[in-house]
Amino acid sequence: MTTTPNPCDLLVTGDLVLTLDPQGRTLTDGALAVVDRTIVDIGPADEVSPRWVPASSVGGSGRIAMPGLVNIHNHTPLMITRGMIEDIGFAPMYTPGIPQGHWLTEEDAYALSCLGMFELLRAGCTTVVDYYRYPQSCARAAAELGVRAVIAGRIHDAAPDALAAGRYEYSRAIGEASLAENAKLIADWNGHDGGRIRCDWAPHAPDTCSDDLLREVGKLAETHGGNVHTHLSQLPLEVDAVRARTGLTPPQLLDKLGLLNDRLIAAHCIHMDRPDIELCGKAGITVAHAPIGNAKGGRIAPIIELREAGARIALCTDTFSGDLIEAMRWAIAMQRINRQGTVLDARTVLDWGTQEGATALGMSDRIGSLEVGKRADIVLLDNRSPSLAPMVDGYGVLVHSASGHDVDTVIVDGRVVLSGGKLTLADGAAIVTRAQAVASALWKRAGRSPLQ
Numbered sequence: 001m002t003t004t005p006n007p008c009d010l011l012v013t014g015d016l017v018l019t020l021d022p023q024g025r026t027l028t029d030g031a032l033a034v035v036d037r038t039i040v041d042i043g044p045a046d047e048v049s050p051r052w053v054p055a056s057s058v059g060g061s062g063r064i065a066m067p068g069l070v071n072i073h074n075h076t077p078l079m080i081t082r083g084m085i086e087d088i089g090f091a092p093m094y095t096p097g098i099p100q101g102h103w104l105t106e107e108d109a110y111a112l113s114c115l116g117m118f119e120l121l122r123a124g125c126t127t128v129v130d131y132y133r134y135p136q137s138c139a140r141a142a143a144e145l146g147v148r149a150v151i152a153g154r155i156h157d158a159a160p161d162a163l164a165a166g167r168y169e170y171s172r173a174i175g176e177a178s179l180a181e182n183a184k185l186i187a188d189w190n191g192h193d194g195g196r197i198r199c200d201w202a203p204h205a206p207d208t209c210s211d212d213l214l215r216e217v218g219k220l221a222e223t224h225g226g227n228v229h230t231h232l233s234q235l236p237l238e239v240d241a242v243r244a245r246t247g248l249t250p251p252q253l254l255d256k257l258g259l260l261n262d263r264l265i266a267a268h269c270i271h272m273d274r275p276d277i278e279l280c281g282k283a284g285i286t287v288a289h290a291p292i293g294n295a296k297g298g299r300i301a302p303i304i305e306l307r308e309a310g311a312r313i314a315l316c317t318d319t320f321s322g323d324l325i326e327a328m329r330w331a332i333a334m335q336r337i338n339r340q341g342t343v344l345d346a347r348t349v350l351d352w353g354t355q356e357g358a359t360a361l362g363m364s365d366r367i368g369s370l371e372v373g374k375r376a377d378i379v380l381l382d383n384r385s386p387s388l389a390p391m392v393d394g395y396g397v398l399v400h401s402a403s404g405h406d407v408d409t410v411i412v413d414g415r416v417v418l419s420g421g422k423l424t425l426a427d428g429a430a431i432v433t434r435a436q437a438v439a440s441a442l443w444k445r446a447g448r449s450p451l452q
């Protein structure tokens, strides 16, 4: 008996489909049908394809389909410092002699955010957490290029010029302005395009925010819902400053102010002692682990200990690259150096870059794996890339050998936003040229003469 095929918006096929579903199914010659942004059918192509009449099709022979990657901590306008900051300092906000966030105009931030969103999509990141000054520029870039994004402002009341000179001077006016900016972002952008853009609250760090400001953000976030994004125990400077100001470690301070809980996504978590690790684990925070950033600073976060204590681990590239696959294998390598042994494996870090990030964001019912009922956020890799052979279990060669450049096509919310490595909704070459011009002008202001 044959049934009449139904119309669907998109049919995705591939030599392999890595579903990353709870059963860990990998389909050979698989297919997915998409209706109204959502996966409605998945299985062997010879079973799925006859059931549907697609409005369009992508994939086919030579493609591997997998869930879109979830990159859980970035500041795309800060890409202005990459390629330089790595060798002259660590966290840009604490470093003199480089372009600073408060020098940017809103249009500068937009130009740089477009560059960042382009690179992230190019490397298969379909969901991106991004927060910085002029957050509406980040939201606009993500909206226009088709990225799923969680956007927030950069809340702080430490004066940036004093901070770059090594002094902590708290200003009520700066704190109120950054709160107002985040509130306006939420009013203007939260829920945009069927929820593709979500907005949260993001206090910069326990040392760059006073106790009063952190308390205020905690109250606002409680009413708003979503996550609170921050940096935690990133630098010895931060730990020393918080201890001098409050007598507490940074996690102890956030705990006292009501922010250390399972809604907190805390980047770095490097400089933590055993009691800090236990406290963060017990609170069930998510660590936004940035292994490449850790390595560039010569430090390694104790993520295995944090995970054993109860914390969730998710992955990020934290601005300096968009390649989360590279970050996955760095996460493994860093811990093996740290622990002097074969700890972690490809499937574990692949989960950190997909399902664990989705769960941390409260989106595990929508993204993180390829399953019926989830949004169609799908990456197609080039199965003919030399980096992807030999394909044995599907996970090992992907994590240990592939890179973001093996990504050919990216689908977000059922819409093809990258095809053949090129953006479909914007001019990628123009984005790079515009961002270079912005960066050159700001580096000139910082006293450098950029190559042209």
Ligand SMILES: [Zn+2]
Residues within 6 Å of the ligand: 073, 074, 075, 231, 267, 318
């Ligand atoms: Zn950061």
